[in-house]
Amino acid sequence: MKATNILIVGVGGQGIVAASDIIADMALTKGLDVKKSEIHGMSQRGGVVSSFVRYGEKIYSSIPFRDEIDFILSFEEMESIRAAEYINNDTIVIVNTQRIKPATLHSITEGYPDAKTSIKHDRLYLIDAIGEAKKTGNEKVVNSLMIGALSYFLHFDEADFMVSLQKRVKKMPDENRTAYNKGKELVKNYVL
Amino acid sequence: MVEKKLLSGDEAIALGAYEAGVACGFGYPGTPSTEILEAFATFKDVYAEWSINEKVALENATGVSLAGSRSIVTMKHVGLNVALDAFMTLAYTGINGGLVVASADDPGMHSSQNEQDNRYLGKFANVPVIEPSDSSEARTFTKQAFEISERFDLPVLLRITTRTAHSGSIVEFDLSNKPVKPKKKMDIPWDKYVMMPLNAKKRRVVLVKKQEELRAFAEITELNHEDAGETDIGFITSGVSYQYVREAFPGKAVFKLGLLNPLPLKRIDSFVSRVKKVYVVEEVEPYIEDYLNAAGIKVEGKSKIPLIDELNPDIVRSGILGTKQSNTLEAVKTPGRPPQLCPDCGHRGVFKVLNELKLTVAGDIGCYTLGALPPFSAMHTCIDMGSSINHAYGIIKAGEPSDKVVAVIGDSTFMHSGITGIANAVYNNGSMLTIILDNRTTAMTGRQPHAAAGDTLQGAPGHNVDIEALLHALGVMDVAVVDPFDGKNLKSLVEEYLKKQGVRVIIARRPCALMVKHG
Numbered sequence: 170m171k172a173t174n175i176l177i178v179g180v181g182g183q184g185i186v187a188a189s190d191i192i193a194d195m196a197l198t199k200g201l202d203v204k205k206s207e208i209h210g211m212s213q214r215g216g217v218v219s220s221f222v223r224y225g226e227k228i229y230s231s232i233p234f235r236d237e238i239d240f241i242l243s244f245e246e247m248e249s250i251r252a253a254e255y256i257n258n259d260t261i262v263i264v265n266t267q268r269i270k271p272a273t274l275h276s277i278t279e280g281y282p283d284a285k286t287s288i289k290h291d292r293l294y295l296i297d298a299i300g301e302a303k304k305t306g307n308e309k310v311v312n313s314l315m316i317g318a319l320s321y322f323l324h325f326d327e328a329d330f331m332v333s334l335q336k337r338v339k340k341m342p343d344e345n346r347t348a349y350n351k352g353k354e355l356v357k358n359y360v361l
Numbered sequence: 362m363v364e365k366k367l368l369s370g371d372e373a374i375a376l377g378a379y380e381a382g383v384a385c386g387f388g389y390p391g392t393p394s395t396e397i398l399e400a401f402a403t404f405k406d407v408y409a410e411w412s413i414n415e416k417v418a419l420e421n422a423t424g425v426s427l428a429g430s431r432s433i434v435t436m437k438h439v440g441l442n443v444a445l446d447a448f449m450t451l452a453y454t455g456i457n458g459g460l461v462v463a464s465a466d467d468p469g470m471h472s473s474q475n476e477q478d479n480r481y482l483g484k485f486a487n488v489p490v491i492e493p494s495d496s497s498e499a500r501t502f503t504k505q506a507f508e509i510s511e512r513f514d515l516p517v518l519l520r521i522t523t524r525t526a527h528s529g530s531i532v533e534f535d536l537s538n539k540p541v542k543p544k545k546k547m548d549i550p551w552d553k554y555v556m557m558p559l560n561a562k563k564r565r566v567v568l569v570k571k572q573e574e575l576r577a578f579a580e581i582t583e584l585n586h587e588d589a590g591e592t593d594i595g596f597i598t599s600g601v602s603y604q605y606v607r608e609a610f611p612g613k614a615v616f617k618l619g620l621l622n623p624l625p626l627k628r629i630d631s632f633v634s635r636v637k638k639v640y641v642v643e644e645v646e647p648y649i650e651d652y653l654n655a656a657g658i659k660v661e662g663k664s665k666i667p668l669i670d671e672l673n674p675d676i677v678r679s680g681i682l683g684t685k686q687s688n689t690l691e692a693v694k695t696p697g698r699p700p701q702l703c704p705d706c707g708h709r710g711v712f713k714v715l716n717e718l719k720l721t722v723a724g725d726i727g728c729y730t731l732g733a734l735p736p737f738s739a740m741h742t743c744i745d746m747g748s749s750i751n752h753a754y755g756i757i758k759a760g761e762p763s764d765k766v767v768a769v770i771g772d773s774t775f776m777h778s779g780i781t782g783i784a785n786a787v788y789n790n791g792s793m794l795t796i797i798l799d800n801r802t803t804a805m806t807g808r809q810p811h812a813a814a815g816d817t818l819q820g821a822p823g824h825n826v827d828i829e830a831l832l833h834a835l836g837v838m839d840v841a842v843v844d845p846f847d848g849k850n851l852k853s854l855v856e857e858y859l860k861k862q863g864v865r866v867i868i869a870r871r872p873c874a875l876m877v878k879h880g
Contacts, residue, residue: 181700193529204529204530205528205530207528208471215700230608230674231601232524232605234608234675235687250693253692254692256689257689258688271697271698273697282695288690290690
């Protein structure tokens with residue numbers, strides 16, 4: 170069994186670490202070997218955050234080979250572009266089109282790169298996850314929505330998600346469940 | 362009941378320490394080591410504290426050990442420099458209850474000022490150095506470290522790196538039986554612990570003798586093991602590099618070291634003789650490579666593997682094979698996202714003022730080091746904890762005008778090692794301005810309380826040191842407190858204090874914005 174390699178990227182404060190914990194836990198629940206690796210040194214101060222999650226029969230390194238990433242889950246549009254060097258022909262790239270202006274840019278419109286034109290890749294799924302999350306009245310469920318979007322391609326179902334979620338997040342189970350399914354649906358519509 | 366959890370290396374060390382019956386844990390926050398003590402503190406019936414600095418932490422732990430209980434001390438790699446005075450001679454005296462120093466190196470300098478390799482410090486001190494390669498080993502090696510400490514009557518250095526500290530992997534454990542806390546009889550023979558030359562000379566002999574015993578132990582311990590495999594090429598490695606080797610070269614023979622000091626020379630010699638070409642794969646310095654070559658075991662390493670930065674499976678594979686493999690899109694130039702002082706951080710105002718006044722700013726270690734970056738560009742030095750005050754002092758002693766120089770230091774850093782600098786300046790008739798950026802916490806590492814702010818690590822109300830009263834007691838004549846949000850007042854106060862003579866201190870006090878938000 171080949172390992173599944175996921176790269177999760179975003180900006181400090183977006184919950185990248187929490188999302189990677191939940192995804193790793195879903196694999197653990199399935200009885201698989203799991204490793205994850207993240208750097209969160211200065212991320213609290215608005216820096217880039219990235220996390221690898223790998224699972225399979227036996228995992229050695231928590232960092233995969235750069236050209237063996239199966240999925241990139243980007244919580245922020247520009248961060249998906251920064252991750253371009255991890256995209257191989259088969260990599261599925263799911264992007265929340267939320268734009269968070271880096272301090273180095275003066276305005277969000279000027280110089281902010283566009284993912285669709287910057288990433289020359291077919292399997293690119295640009296979804297307005299933050300917009301959909303806001304519709305529910307609580308944008309915090311955006312994490313569950315993104316995990317749902319990823320799960321469309323994985324052997325995880327709603328029950329796996331809920332078990333892992335509730336180990337860490339006690340609040341708003343129904344809202345998170347709805348968001349998870351909404352994420353799946355967004356990608357499904359994209360694929361169809 | 363056997364539990365199976367995804368734990369970080371730090372959490373696994375805490376678990377191992379708890380299972381080993383550790384009574385007390387001491388440490389000072391420092392990425393990537395902080396979470397060890399935070400996790401340990403959550404266990405029932407243990408004592409854990411943030412000590413004022415790493416030296417104090419190690420000496421506190423030594424007291425616990427003398428009294429016969431087990432103790433763990435946690436710090437980042439540079440923290441061991443602070444504790445080194447205590448550490449070096451503790452190897453001479455030895456211990457009573459097991460004592461383990463867990464110190465986290467930061468290859469790649471994700472959040473550190475240097476990339477020092479603490480395996481050398483363990484070897485320098487003549488103590489056992491143990492290095493796990495994932496969370497499961499972090500747990501079991503920690504337990505073994507306490508046994509080794511007591512068996513050889515030595516402190517043990519448990520060396521981890523950022524990738525083992527902060528990576529998550531599966532750990533199986535069973536806490537249904539509460540760990541027993543071993544308590545030996547207090548035992549402090551004066552000729553073992555009073556390190557006057559008379560005794561120290563004898564303890565030096567004992568320490569050298571112990572090295573022989575340790576070398577024999579290295580040859581048999583299960584901390585070191587050989588993965589059998591193809592022998593056209595083979596590897597000697599340790600820590601997280603082991604995982605990269607297994608990923609990059611599946612099926613090849615690997616000698617994995619868990620005990621890094623001393624090395625099992627006989628076993629390695631035998632391994633090397635059976636493998637056609639042996640490479641040492643290790644991060645940062647050529648510690649293993651030089652050790653083996655000096656012992657006459659010819660191996661190659663740093664000619665293929667970089668000295669600088671972390672490794673990963675790609676670097677290991679391409680380094681050894683000399684070829685790059687890439688079937689991915691090319692990197693796209695993307696605007697940077699440098700870390701920043703929080704938008705609502707009250708202390709931004711201080712750096713705005715320092716920039717406007719065009720001062721030479723001796724800085725220190727914490728979030729506020731980001732004041733060196735645009736738009737503030739108002740910091741010129743940041744080398745080690747507490748150095749700001751002494752840098753400013755020295756600059757002025759060299760003849761630079763004291764109204765053009767300022768030291769800037771955070772409250773936690775001031776308590777860690779800034780106090781002595783102020784005392785030194787007062788005594789030696791120094792003349793300089795220090796600004797203490799008092800955000801009531803240790804913000805950079807995740808808002809840990811400290812001696813002058815907040816409760817204790819385990820939630821008891823802290824009897825906090827009063828910084829103003831402390832400064833007055835040290836003999837500082839001019840002490841002012843200001844809210845850095847009040848920009849106008851702040852600027853005029855800084856200007857006024859720059860013109861004064863003698864040692865003077867402004868405390869810019871406003872709680873960390875994140876603390877206000879998240880508690």
